[in-house]
Amino acid sequence: MKRYGVSIMKLDSIFISHIHGDHVFGLFGLLSTLGMMGRTAPLNIYAPAHFAPILRFFLSYYGEGIAFEVRHVPVKTDAPAVIYDTKALEILAFPLNHKLETYGYLFREKEPERNIDKDALARYGFTRTEIGTLKQGQDVLRPAGPDEGATFLNGFIRHSGTERDLLIRAQDVTYRPWKPRSYAYVSDTAPFPELAEWVKGTDLLYHEATYLADLADQAVQRHHSTTLDAARCALQAGAGQLVIGHYSSRCQDTAAYEAEARTLFPRTFAAQDGDVFDLPLEKCQ
Numbered sequence: 001m002k003r004y005g006v007s008i009m010k011l012d013s014i015f016i017s018h019i020h021g022d023h024v025f026g027l028f029g030l031l032s033t034l035g036m037m038g039r040t041a042p043l044n045i046y047a048p049a050h051f052a053p054i055l056r057f058f059l060s061y062y063g064e065g066i067a068f069e070v071r072h073v074p075v076k077t078d079a080p081a082v083i084y085d086t087k088a089l090e091i092l093a094f095p096l097n098h099k100l101e102t103y104g105y106l107f108r109e110k111e112p113e114r115n116i117d118k119d120a121l122a123r124y125g126f127t128r129t130e131i132g133t134l135k136q137g138q139d140v141l142r143p144a145g146p147d148e149g150a151t152f153l154n155g156f157i158r159h160s161g162t163e164r165d166l167l168i169r170a171q172d173v174t175y176r177p178w179k180p181r182s183y184a185y186v187s188d189t190a191p192f193p194e195l196a197e198w199v200k201g202t203d204l205l206y207h208e209a210t211y212l213a214d215l216a217d218q219a220v221q222r223h224h225s226t227t228l229d230a231a232r233c234a235l236q237a238g239a240g241q242l243v244i245g246h247y248s249s250r251c252q253d254t255a256a257y258e259a260e261a262r263t264l265f266p267r268t269f270a271a272q273d274g275d276v277f278d279l280p281l282e283k284c285q
């Protein structure tokens with residue numbers, strides 16, 4: 001993270017899939033470094049329940065220099081569940097199929113508030129309350145003005161008793177400012193049928209691909225995936241891009257992994273340290 005200019009002090013939460021060494025050993029050095037850098041803000045670590053004794057053990061020996069609170073948030077779920085929720089972002093955990101309890105994570109931007117169409121704003125002169133209502137996607141009902149009827153842009157007049165109300169529909173006078181983006185992190189796992197559904201439509205899918213397809217029997221035995229398993233998941237999920245990684249020590253030729261996955265899913269990239277995958281905001285108007 002330091003090498004690529006990412007501030008480790010800004011870390012707020014860490015999401016651990018499972019407690020195999022290749023997924024947790026780096027954490028302890030990181031915690032010590034943060035301690036030495038004088039961090040005081042609490043740090044959340046989302047991880048399976050059996051991470052607790054490991055963390056306790058580490059802190060009992062090396063915790064003296066760590067002045068901040070290390071909060072372990074145990075993850076336990078057998079279907080996608082929201083484990084982190086802010087105004088702009090939600091994070092879901094979902095179980096994977098590995099040798100021990102393992103979770104994938106889906107990072108998803110929330111649907112943004114709708115924007116008011118400029119012409120409609122000029123036409124109707126919405127009050128602050130009405131703007132709030134419309135931005136939430138709800139319709140506005142107000143008494144119709146004397147000349148409102150034939151010429152208005154949107155909405156329609158509806159009669160209730162003798163009153164004439166003007167119904168202004170949010171869908172007519174607002175628009176979605178951008179399309180929310182998502183990133184799914186899937187490591188380590190053997191393929192299973194629900195997975196593609198759980199990461200459906202994600203813009204960027206990271207999926208482990210430990211083996212080339214000719215070692216499929218190894219993959220099955222060790223509860224891992226091949227390039228083709230990862231590509232098939234991306235295809236079934238309708239993902240925007242696929243990033244693969246977690247290569248077996250038996251073959252580090254990333255071009256071979258990439259080429260093989262691309263036979264099924266052309267927008268595949270074999271991850272290297274330091275790679276950046278852009279997910280530009282797609283403006284809707």
Ligand SMILES: [Zn+2]
Pocket residue numbers: 018020098188
């Ligand atoms: Zn593992």
Ligand SMILES: [Zn+2]
Pocket residue numbers: 020022023188246
């Ligand atoms: Zn692993």
